[in-house]
Amino acid sequence: MSITADLIRGHTDTIILASLLRGDSYGYRINRALGDLSDGRYEFKEATLYTAFRRLEEEGYIRSYWGDEETGARRRYYTITPEGRVAYDRLMQEWREASELIEKLIHFGADSDDAGTVTQRI
Amino acid sequence: MKAKIKEYLDAVFADAERRASDPSRVRELKEEMLGDLYDKYDHMIENGKSPSAACNAVIAGMGDITDLLDSVVDTAPRTDAEEAPLSAEPTLTSEEREKLQKKRERAALLTSVAIAMYILCWIPLVILSEIFGDLGSMVGLPIMFLMIAGATAMIVYGSMTKTKVTEAEKERDDDDDDDEEDTERRFPVYKAISGALWVLTLVAYLVVSDLTGAWHMTWLLFLMAAALDNIIKAIFDLRRKGT
Numbered sequence: 001m002s003i004t005a006d007l008i009r010g011h012t013d014t015i016i017l018a019s020l021l022r023g024d025s026y027g028y029r030i031n032r033a034l035g036d037l038s039d040g041r042y043e044f045k046e047a048t049l050y051t052a053f054r055r056l057e058e059e060g061y062i063r064s065y066w067g068d069e070e071t072g073a074r075r076r077y078y079t080i081t082p083e084g085r086v087a088y089d090r091l092m093q094e095w096r097e098a099s100e101l102i103e104k105l106i107h108f109g110a111d112s113d114d115a116g117t118v119t120q121r122i
Numbered sequence: 123m124k125a126k127i128k129e130y131l132d133a134v135f136a137d138a139e140r141r142a143s144d145p146s147r148v149r150e151l152k153e154e155m156l157g158d159l160y161d162k163y164d165h166m167i168e169n170g171k172s173p174s175a176a177c178n179a180v181i182a183g184m185g186d187i188t189d190l191l192d193s194v195v196d197t198a199p200r201t202d203a204e205e206a207p208l209s210a211e212p213t214l215t216s217e218e219r220e221k222l223q224k225k226r227e228r229a230a231l232l233t234s235v236a237i238a239m240y241i242l243c244w245i246p247l248v249i250l251s252e253i254f255g256d257l258g259s260m261v262g263l264p265i266m267f268l269m270i271a272g273a274t275a276m277i278v279y280g281s282m283t284k285t286k287v288t289e290a291e292k293e294r295d296d297d298d299d300d301d302e303e304d305t306e307r308r309f310p311v312y313k314a315i316s317g318a319l320w321v322l323t324l325v326a327y328l329v330v331s332d333l334t335g336a337w338h339m340t341w342l343l344f345l346m347a348a349a350l351d352n353i354i355k356a357i358f359d360l361r362r363k364g365t
Binding site: 026027028031032043045046047048050051054073074075076 | 150151153154155156157158159161162165183185186187189190193194
């Protein structure tokens with residue numbers, strides 16, 4: 001499970017952008033969606049989430065605004081920008097390439113007939 | 123229990139709010155996080171968690187926000203918002219400097235008066251016993267000890283105030299490197315040598331005095347030891363400045 005956690009944390013940006021593609025949202029709702037999708041197995045720490053929000057906003061991929069709530073305190077909503085959509089497509093492409101490559105590498109030598117072990121240096 | 127979450131957040135954000143060039147950004151982040159944390163808490167309660175367990179889970183689930191806070195603190199103030207308040211002054215204002223100077227002068231004065239009292243404390247005793255005989259000494263002796271006690275109290279008070287002053291100054295000004303404590307701190311070797319020197323001097327004093335019987339002169343040994351101590355200290359200081 002720790003590989004999963006690391007991988008998910010490494011793709012925080014992509015996950016947030018994907019979530020915002022479906023519609024504007026705020027921090028906790030995005031986290032809830034992630035929890036539901038993962039059947040309660042994974043949730044972002046607030047520190048990770050908010051750092052990502054700031055980073056994405058700084059890069060211009062998302063924008064924030066204060067929403068008017070009928071009840072309770074005001075909430076900060078995030079929305080994806082056109083640059084954000086472009087970034088999302090790029091990140092998706094990178095993920096596809098990376099996962100294909102890793103698939104190949106972790107199966108490397110499993111069907112091999114080599115007598116000895118050959119050390120590959122990357 | 124929800125209040126505990128807010129308390130925790132207030133504590134964690136306190137330093138950042140103070141340091142930030144634009145505290146309103148810090149407060150907005152706190153507001154945003156608080157809302158989300160409350161939602162999380164409510165969700166846990168709905169799922170049957172106890173208030174204290176939910177509270178702890180929410181706080182623990184936050185993670186380490188120090189880097190996050192650092193980045194908010196460094197964010198430049200908004201150009202459209204009203205003027206950002208000045209950040210806390212790290213250096214001494216001239217008023218503070220004056221106050222510290224006065225404190226220092228007072229400490230020095232106390233020490234000088236105390237030393238004078240040490241020197242003069244035997245006088246009342248002598249005069250009173252000359253004039254009034256035994257009754258005089260009965261009065262003069264307590265007076266002497268009172269003067270000694272008073273002088274010691276003044277010196278201790280003065281030195282403690284002075285240390286506070288020099289510490290406060292050291293924190294803000296550049297290091298001046300002339301303090302005696304400084305040499306002791308930088309060279310534990312020096313401290314050891316100095317300590318040994320004094321013990322040896324005492325031994326030498328007792329031995330020499332016993333052998334020669336010249337108690338009226340051998341106390342000069344201590345003066346020589348003091349001079350030697352300063353010479354050794356100077357050697358260490360010069361060595362350090364030289365490298």
